[in-house]
Amino acid sequence: MSKGQETREAILTEATTLAAKVGLTGMTIGQLAAHTGMSKSGLYAHFASKEALQIQILRHTRERFVDRVIRPALSAPRGIARLRTLFDGWLAWSEAFEDGGCLFVAACSELDDRPGPVRDALVRDELDWLELIATVTAAAVSEGQLRADTDVHQVAYELHALTLAHQHASRMLQDPRAPERVHRAFDSIIARTSA
Amino acid sequence: MSKGQETREAILTEATTLAAKVGLTGMTIGQLAAHTGMSKSGLYAHFASKEALQIQILRHTRERFVDRVIRPALSAPRGIARLRTLFDGWLAWSEAFEDGGCLFVAACSELDDRPGPVRDALVRDELDWLELIATVTAAAVSEGQLRADTDVHQVAYELHALTLAHQHASRMLQDPRAPERVHRAFDSIIARTSA
């Protein structure tokens, strides 16, 4: 990897952290330059525009997400175990952001009514994520662990709701019982749909 | 109400809409002045600082929330009916924002890691809201409609999760089935804890 690629990756990693704190829009080139110890123009030369930078941040974050959450879950045994691994993987992922929690969650509220390519990219990521949860749930159904009449998209919707709620309880309200709450809610959903 | 108070209220109403779209931080005095047809300085004279404006926006929004969601629900019959009225009231409230959905939800992701008086005010509001849901749930328990061993704070947590998920599904993903999904999830929670 050339020097340029290297620093570009480093910039994107730093930018992910910063954007999770202050938002993709709230983040400024100047702040990011200060955080990376570069000059504004030196940093900016790596990207065509701020919007392009935002999209690359999302792309970079998605790659990390696949590495850290999805791939590990896919090596767990099919069925409820894999679903649980996926869910716990997300919780760990969210906590790995030292501030601001999961960038995707933060970006969603920020962009939910700001049309444009950044929002489009984010919607694609979210749909992929929901679809993956539904697929893993469907595997649990075909393994006979969940009831055959399970609406896997409804389950995906409800599990995703829990990730949003957990971020809220843990980051915003700083509720010490947040992990307990989210796990109990997860168990309720599984129990209700268990064969 | 004096002229000053009147325009101040008008400014806050407009500001609520704008802040729901672009965030409490993303909203600028200049934008707000343009939306209200006032000059920047004429508008700014009503507030001590941008931070004070943000806090007043939250206060103003909370008053509307009490009028439009909480008070109507309290006039519904105690128990599950009241809980459902409260929940449906929130859904209608969220839809009443022509863009951006519920301001509180948007502000939460924005401020969850930005300490300060604005965040503090928002956390208070959120805790009040969760506590109200728990109280209304507890009434359904004491009416004998929900099981006596119901953890009302867990139910409040899960119902609140649904409001977050609904905003996401409806605003971000623009899923036409969002209302159906959220109602089914609500029913599942009630069914699980019904006596």
Next chain:
DNA sequence: GACTGAAAAGCACGATCGTGCTATACATGT
């Protein structure tokens, strides 16, 4: 209808925004 206090606007400030152009420093292949 004149007076007076409140409300709004005009104007200006230093800072920072996103974005370019130009020059310098560095890394890399020979």
Next chain:
DNA sequence: ACATGTATAGCACGATCGTGCTTTTCAGTC
């Protein structure tokens, strides 16, 4: 070690940011 291209910094731009001071316009009282 030198040449070359790439990576970074310097500098500048018009615009807009939050904020304050000063002036003008307006509303309400006698």
